[in-house]
């Protein structure tokens with residue numbers, strides 16, 4: 001009886017192993033191979049500008065207040081429609097990629113990107129200022145020889 005149960009379990013295990021042995025892998029050999037992140041993937045956050053290049057951000061500070069990691073610093077100047085950020089920092093060394101800041105922004109001045117290669121020894125590099133937050137993050141994607 002025990003032997004029969006053991007053999008049944010063993011055969012089921014082998015069946016499953018064989019099934020996955022011959023099926024296409026779902027993993028990739030990172031860093032030599034990379035997957036394109038899903039559209040809803042939450043990578044590094046970016047600042048968004050208007051078509052004329054002006055800041056969308058109105059320096060209301062809501063993103064800084066909602067950030068659970070306390071890694072956003074915003075300082076603005078001007079009043080009403082003239083208000084704009086003069087300091088806008090995100091420390092990605094502390095960011096937890098929750099995207100609360102993106103969700104709460106009343107003017108859609110922040111967006112998530114597919115950039116995720118932030119494993120860094122230099123923590124200063126992860127402290128993004130207002131200019132770095134406007135860069136095309138693709139240029140920092142790492143390339144490795146196959």
Ligand code: SF4
Nearest residue numbers: 067095096098099101
């Ligand atoms: S993604 Fe989350 S942790 Fe990162 S800056 Fe935005 S609110 Fe803060």
Ligand code: SF4
Nearest residue numbers: 057058060061063105
């Ligand atoms: S990014 Fe949005 S929420 Fe943050 S300060 Fe600017 S306008 Fe306010």
